[in-house]
Amino acid sequence: MKRIGFLIVFFNCILIRFAVAQSLTVVENFKSDFKITISSDAGVIEKQAASELQAYLQKISGVKLPIVNDLKGNNQFVIGKADYIKQTVPDINFNKLGEDGFLIKRIGNRIIFAGGTEKGTLYAVYSFLERYLNCRMYAPDAVVIPKRKTILLNEVNTLQVPTIKYRETFYWPSRDVLYANWHKVDRNKGNSSQWGNWVHSALELVPPMKYFKDHPEYYAERNGKRVATQLCLSNDKVYQIVVSALKDRMAKNPNARYWSVSQEDNGNFCQCDQCKAVDAREGSPSGSIINFVNKVAGNFPDKTINTLAYSYSVVPPATLKPANNVLVAFCTSGNLDRGKPYHLDANNSNYVKNITRWGQISSQFMIWDYIVDFKNYTMPYPNLAAIPVNIKYFVKNNATALFMHGNYYGGGEFAELKCYLTSKLMWDPNADSKQIIQDFMLGYYGKAAPYINNYLQALTLAYQNSNVPLGMFDNPNDHLKDYLNSANSSNYLSILTKAAKSVVGNQILSNRVKRVIASVNYGILTNGMYNAISNGNVLKNTSGKLIYSTKDYKRLDQVYQTLKEEKVERLSEMTTTPEEFKTKISGIFNGAEKMFVPNNLALNKKISLTYPPTAIHAKYAGNNALIDGLRGDLSSGLDTWQGFYGGRFEGIIDLLKPVTVKSISINFLKTPAVNVVYPEDIKFYYSADGKNYIEFINLQTSVVERNAQSEVTAFSVSSKPVNCRYIKISAFNKAKAPMLTDEIIVK
Structure with a gap:
C-alpha cells in the first residue's frame, strides 16, 4: 500500500514537472x-x-x-x-x-x-x-x-x-481613443470616426437657407402650408439634391462608411397628398422614410445609409423593407421605465412589437438605447441591472449595431462603471455582468469597493420596491417619495461615509468615492430646491430669507468642488454648467428672486389652459408649472418651462377668492437657434366672476436674464389696486412658432 502511494506521488510530480515544462x-x-x-x-x-x-x-x-x-x-x-x-x-x-x-x-x-x-x-x-x-x-x-x-x-x-458589428458607448471615457480601442468600441466623432455625417441630417443635406425661399415645396406640408421642419420625401427634386449632396461629401471623405439620411428632431413630418398616401399604405410615417432612403441607398451600394426609427417613425412599415445597405437605428425614446428590462415590462408591449418587427425586416439593425437621465446626469439613477438584460434582448432581435447613449460631457453618476460594463457587454453580450461589475469595483474603488457595492444594492433595491418608473428626463423630486426620500438618502450617505473612511490617505480612491457622495448630495440639494415651497408655505427667518443649515452649504460646496475637479462640462443635456447649478442652489439658499417667487398670490391656486401645452412639457413640468413658485431661468429644463406650439397661449388663474391685485407678470424664453420666440402680442385681464374681463393696458417688458444664445424677458402690467378673483393672460405670434413661458406672478 505504501508503494502504491509512493507511485501516485511520484506520478503526480512527473505531471507537475511536465506542466511546468x-x-x-x-x-x-x-x-x-x-x-x-x-x-x-x-x-x-x-x-x-x-x-x-x-x-x-x-x-x-x-x-x-x-x-x-x-x-x-x-x-x-x-x-x-x-x-x-x-x-x-x-x-x-x-x-x-x-x-x-x-x-x-x-x-x-x-x-x-x-x-x-x-x-x-x-x-x-x-x-x-x-x-x-x-x-x-x-x-x-x-x-x-x-x-x-x-x-x-x-x-x-x-x-x-463579435455579434454586434458596430458598438458605441456615448459616455465620456470613450472619448479617449486608447480607451475606445482597448474596449473595442466605435466612435462617431473625431478622426477615427466611420461616419461621414451624423443623425438628424435632413436639413443639413437640403438646407432651408439655400432652398426654402424659392422652393418651399422641398419641405414638409403641415396644415396646407410648407414649413422647413422636415423634407417632403415624395418630391423627386429633393431626392436628387440629397444624392448630389452625399456624392459631394463622400468625395471629400471617401473612407467614411456610414452616411445618415434621417429625420430632424421634431414631429412635423410632411403631410402632402403624396407622402400621406405612402404613409397610409404602410400604416406609419416610416413608410415614406424607408421608401425615400431605399432610393438614395441604391446609388451607394458600397456605403451604409443610416436612417432613424424615432418619435413618429418607430412603427415599421407594413410592406416595405429597408435595403440591404440601409442601417435603421431604432431609438428607445418615450415613456419607458429605464430601470426594468424593456421586454419584461407589460407597459412596453408596443415597443417590444416594434423592435421585433424592425429586427425581422432589416439586414442591418441598430438599437439606439438611452441609459442616462438627460436632465440630471449626476442624479442617482439605478438602471445598472437592466442594461445587461436589454443588450441580450437587442441581440436576440437581430441587432447588428448598438449605440448606448450615456453622458458624453464628463462626470455623471457611475459613468465610468456604466461605460465599462456596457462596452464589455456589447463585445460579448453573454459575459457575466456581475463578474464584470465586481472586477470593476475592486479595481476602481479598492478597499471602498464593499461599501460602494452596498450603496449600489441599497439604491437598486429601494427603486425596485417603489414600483415608480425611472424616466429619461426625471428630476430627483420625481422620486422624493421613493428611492430618493429622506430616509433612503440618509442611509446612502451613511454607507458612503464608511467608504470614505476606508480609503483615507489614498487621494485617488478618496476622489472616486467623493464622486459617488456628490451624486447623493446632488439629489438631496435638488430635492431641497423643490421642497423650498411646500403647500404655499416657505421656511423663512425674520429677514425673509429661506432657512438652510450649515450642512446644506457644505453639501453644495462638496458637489460643486467635485464637479469642478472632474472637469464636468454640463449637468444635463440642456447645458446646465456646475456654475449655473451652484448659482441656482445658492439663490434658493439666499431667497434669491431669480428662482423663488415670494408673495405670489397665484401660487398653487387653480389654472386652466385654453390651448394645451406640448406633451413633453406637460409630462415633465405638469399642468401647474406656471404657478408652482419656481421661476424658469436659462439653466432650467423641461420641468420648469411650459411649452406651447402653434404660437398661442391663454391661461386663466382662479385665485379662489377675491383679492387685491396691483401687478401681474409672466416670463417668456427666447432661443432663436431652435425657433423659440417671444409673443408678438400679449394681453392681461382681470375679472370678478370669470365671465366679464377687463383689460390692463400699461404693458411693460424687461430682460431678466441673457446669454449668447438665449434670453428671458418679463412681460408685466401694474396699476392701481383692483379687486378680482380671476386673471387671464393671452399671447400669440403670427409665425405660429413655439413659445416657452414661466412663471405667472400676481401681487
Missing part, C-alpha cells in the same frame, strides 16, 4: 529572448498592435522586446495579415473573423495574433493583456498594469468574433 517563459528575471514579428508590409493597425504589445510588456516587466520582420526561429509574438499568419498557421479561417474578430493562439514557442480586416489585430493585443497578463483599463485615468520580473504563459487559445 510546458510553460512558455517570455521574460525571466527582467530578461527575454522573445521578439515581436510583423510583416514588412504591415498595415497601420498591425504596426499599432505591435507597438502597443511592446509598450505594455515593457511596462509590466521592464523589458523592451524588439519588433522585427523575420519569421525564422522561435520565441515570437507573431502579429499580422492573413497571408503572413498563414505561413505559421495555415488552417486559420480568416473569413470567420470578419472585421474585428481575432484569434490568439499558442503554437509551440510562438503566440499568434490573427485579426479581422479592421481592428481585429489591435483588439487581440488588448484582450491578451487583459486575459493573460491581468491588465485593466477601468477609465482613461485608471489603468492597472501588474509589475512582473517573470512572465510565464501556459495554454493560450482565444477566439472572439
Whole structure:
C-alpha cells in the first residue's frame, strides 16, 4: 500500500514537472529572448498592435522586446495579415473573423495574433493583456498594469468574433481613443470616426437657407402650408439634391462608411397628398422614410445609409423593407421605465412589437438605447441591472449595431462603471455582468469597493420596491417619495461615509468615492430646491430669507468642488454648467428672486389652459408649472418651462377668492437657434366672476436674464389696486412658432 502511494506521488510530480515544462517563459528575471514579428508590409493597425504589445510588456516587466520582420526561429509574438499568419498557421479561417474578430493562439514557442480586416489585430493585443497578463483599463485615468520580473504563459487559445458589428458607448471615457480601442468600441466623432455625417441630417443635406425661399415645396406640408421642419420625401427634386449632396461629401471623405439620411428632431413630418398616401399604405410615417432612403441607398451600394426609427417613425412599415445597405437605428425614446428590462415590462408591449418587427425586416439593425437621465446626469439613477438584460434582448432581435447613449460631457453618476460594463457587454453580450461589475469595483474603488457595492444594492433595491418608473428626463423630486426620500438618502450617505473612511490617505480612491457622495448630495440639494415651497408655505427667518443649515452649504460646496475637479462640462443635456447649478442652489439658499417667487398670490391656486401645452412639457413640468413658485431661468429644463406650439397661449388663474391685485407678470424664453420666440402680442385681464374681463393696458417688458444664445424677458402690467378673483393672460405670434413661458406672478 505504501508503494502504491509512493507511485501516485511520484506520478503526480512527473505531471507537475511536465506542466511546468510546458510553460512558455517570455521574460525571466527582467530578461527575454522573445521578439515581436510583423510583416514588412504591415498595415497601420498591425504596426499599432505591435507597438502597443511592446509598450505594455515593457511596462509590466521592464523589458523592451524588439519588433522585427523575420519569421525564422522561435520565441515570437507573431502579429499580422492573413497571408503572413498563414505561413505559421495555415488552417486559420480568416473569413470567420470578419472585421474585428481575432484569434490568439499558442503554437509551440510562438503566440499568434490573427485579426479581422479592421481592428481585429489591435483588439487581440488588448484582450491578451487583459486575459493573460491581468491588465485593466477601468477609465482613461485608471489603468492597472501588474509589475512582473517573470512572465510565464501556459495554454493560450482565444477566439472572439463579435455579434454586434458596430458598438458605441456615448459616455465620456470613450472619448479617449486608447480607451475606445482597448474596449473595442466605435466612435462617431473625431478622426477615427466611420461616419461621414451624423443623425438628424435632413436639413443639413437640403438646407432651408439655400432652398426654402424659392422652393418651399422641398419641405414638409403641415396644415396646407410648407414649413422647413422636415423634407417632403415624395418630391423627386429633393431626392436628387440629397444624392448630389452625399456624392459631394463622400468625395471629400471617401473612407467614411456610414452616411445618415434621417429625420430632424421634431414631429412635423410632411403631410402632402403624396407622402400621406405612402404613409397610409404602410400604416406609419416610416413608410415614406424607408421608401425615400431605399432610393438614395441604391446609388451607394458600397456605403451604409443610416436612417432613424424615432418619435413618429418607430412603427415599421407594413410592406416595405429597408435595403440591404440601409442601417435603421431604432431609438428607445418615450415613456419607458429605464430601470426594468424593456421586454419584461407589460407597459412596453408596443415597443417590444416594434423592435421585433424592425429586427425581422432589416439586414442591418441598430438599437439606439438611452441609459442616462438627460436632465440630471449626476442624479442617482439605478438602471445598472437592466442594461445587461436589454443588450441580450437587442441581440436576440437581430441587432447588428448598438449605440448606448450615456453622458458624453464628463462626470455623471457611475459613468465610468456604466461605460465599462456596457462596452464589455456589447463585445460579448453573454459575459457575466456581475463578474464584470465586481472586477470593476475592486479595481476602481479598492478597499471602498464593499461599501460602494452596498450603496449600489441599497439604491437598486429601494427603486425596485417603489414600483415608480425611472424616466429619461426625471428630476430627483420625481422620486422624493421613493428611492430618493429622506430616509433612503440618509442611509446612502451613511454607507458612503464608511467608504470614505476606508480609503483615507489614498487621494485617488478618496476622489472616486467623493464622486459617488456628490451624486447623493446632488439629489438631496435638488430635492431641497423643490421642497423650498411646500403647500404655499416657505421656511423663512425674520429677514425673509429661506432657512438652510450649515450642512446644506457644505453639501453644495462638496458637489460643486467635485464637479469642478472632474472637469464636468454640463449637468444635463440642456447645458446646465456646475456654475449655473451652484448659482441656482445658492439663490434658493439666499431667497434669491431669480428662482423663488415670494408673495405670489397665484401660487398653487387653480389654472386652466385654453390651448394645451406640448406633451413633453406637460409630462415633465405638469399642468401647474406656471404657478408652482419656481421661476424658469436659462439653466432650467423641461420641468420648469411650459411649452406651447402653434404660437398661442391663454391661461386663466382662479385665485379662489377675491383679492387685491396691483401687478401681474409672466416670463417668456427666447432661443432663436431652435425657433423659440417671444409673443408678438400679449394681453392681461382681470375679472370678478370669470365671465366679464377687463383689460390692463400699461404693458411693460424687461430682460431678466441673457446669454449668447438665449434670453428671458418679463412681460408685466401694474396699476392701481383692483379687486378680482380671476386673471387671464393671452399671447400669440403670427409665425405660429413655439413659445416657452414661466412663471405667472400676481401681487
